[in-house]
Amino acid sequence: MNKNNILLYSGILIFGIAAPFLFPAFKVQLSILCVLIVLATTWNIQGGEMGYNSFGNILFYGLGMYLCASVQVGMFFPLAEWTESGGEKTFVHTPAQFFQGMAVGLIVAAVVPTIVAGLIGYSILGLRGHYFAICTLGLGVAAGEISGGIEIIGAGQGFTTPPFPDVGSLESRGEFFYFLSFFVLILTFIAVRGIYTTRFKLILNAIRDNEDKAEAMGIQTMKYKIVGWMISAFFCGLAGGIMGGLVGYIDSTDVAFDGREMGVFMVLMAILGGKGTLWGPIIGATVFHIFKEGFWTFFLGWQYVALGVLIVVIVIYFPEGIMGWLREKYPERFGEVVDEKDRKAQVELK
């Protein structure tokens, strides 16, 4: 790590800590941004680095959301009665109960999706290419449809997460969720950055480039694929748990297993920023979130139309993303040695 990097990281850290006080009106948006970055970065582990383009990470996100909220409620009150009472506040969490429940809930929300990913990984990750993409798409939708039929977590009418307790000022809810999501973001970044410096990342890249050859070289590809997916699932579950508390209301197909929104967003953000890079998904998520919020506010009602057009445009015209474009423009910055003669010859050819 050189001097520039330390400056950059500490700058971002200071900005991150100061952000909720600088822009108090945007606290919820900033927390959502953190969650989006976490989702895009972890999608990139198996989507970008491993080459397994999944539409199904929404499964872990939704699972984490439901688990966190159910644990938080179920630790202190009967879950069935809670969901039956709907939005009415029959039971009230004390602050201690709320934070205790949230902590345990988040742990469960991270661990269980990881286990689920490990269990289904062996059968699902054997699929290649588009079969994998469609299969995971099916998984996400099936999870949404099935959870919409289960009574104890609210079925079709939704599930209200515990309301934030009365501590400190009115601002404390936003600050709590912001710092929670920012903490998870830092955790994710450190973990992913650590992973990207190891041999593990090289193996994932080998799987992406040519899985059969990687296997022939003696790499147990299945093991690494499952571990890669489990890492994704871990952070997706965490992000889902936080998002559930932040939104305050869980619906099976519109909030939790929302393949039409969040499930596509994570793919889109990673592609927009540049697949297979560390900073790509982060930049992509930030740009996407700013664009989305601007558009959602000014063209209310047309957002899905815009989303559809955006997907088509990004996929057709920017499949390499922002980082890919930068890399082509300034290859020296990315540590690539460019032969000037060769470059000139290429320009002449064009």
Next chain:
Amino acid sequence: MDFMVFQYPMISVQACLDGILLGILFALIAYGMALQWGVMNIINIAQGDLVILGGYIAYFMYLYGIHPAWGVIVSPIIMFFVGIAIYKLVINKVVDRDLFISILATFGISILFMQLMNFAFGADVVLANSDYGTTMLFNSNVVLPNSKIFSAFISILFAICLVIYMKKSKLGRAIRATAQNARAAKILGVDTEKVYAATFGINAALCGVAGALISITFTIHPYMGLPYTIRSFMIVIIAGLGNLPGVAMSGMGLGVFEEFADYILGTEFRIGSVFLLLVLILVYRRFKLSRKREYLK
């Protein structure tokens, strides 16, 4: 869980017949998907939304006092041009790219169509009433709406016409040649660009027919597209590309499965069971293929 369907045999007969008639419709949509998959190597997530759009054309004819059965003729003609427009705008840029790119691009089209239909036609569940009455079978224990029989008959008719067209006509031969080897076809003077556009148009027209029939027999809703895509994808991977009897058989099988799932698990799990079945089939296929690979070792 409800096992009434096994206690009363007549309900099973009802479910089987319903399923078969429904499955024939699925097979028609799946045929379109197999066509474009085989020729252009594209998996079209927007397939189901094209079906729903075709259904709304028939529904609008019904609203304006024309019998919705005429939608079977009007809707494919309109949908053919919609399909060609989609091809010219989007698909021709992703044809020879990575498959995931085409999946994502058609996913975008699917979201776009869903929302535009929601704006244009509203979010209500609608159906076009055909007034065909019902047929009673087995001492009026089994009730079959005539519209379902009509739709199955029309689907078979269209499928047969298309098969003959593919075999006999010049365009059909060009399409089959492109499916076998696009480069060789190009060298031998086939305008593959035109063939691709025509294929996508024919697929959209098939979706139009199926949609019109669905609006007569069942209900349509702007967000109901994705299940139809998944069903047709599932039918194609069970049957394999270019296996028409297989497509018909697995379509009917899927229809029967769905009817039974509806009776046993309840209607709220119907779509969920379809998606779960997809996952199970893909996983089964993966283990079968991996066993084959080990055999080769």
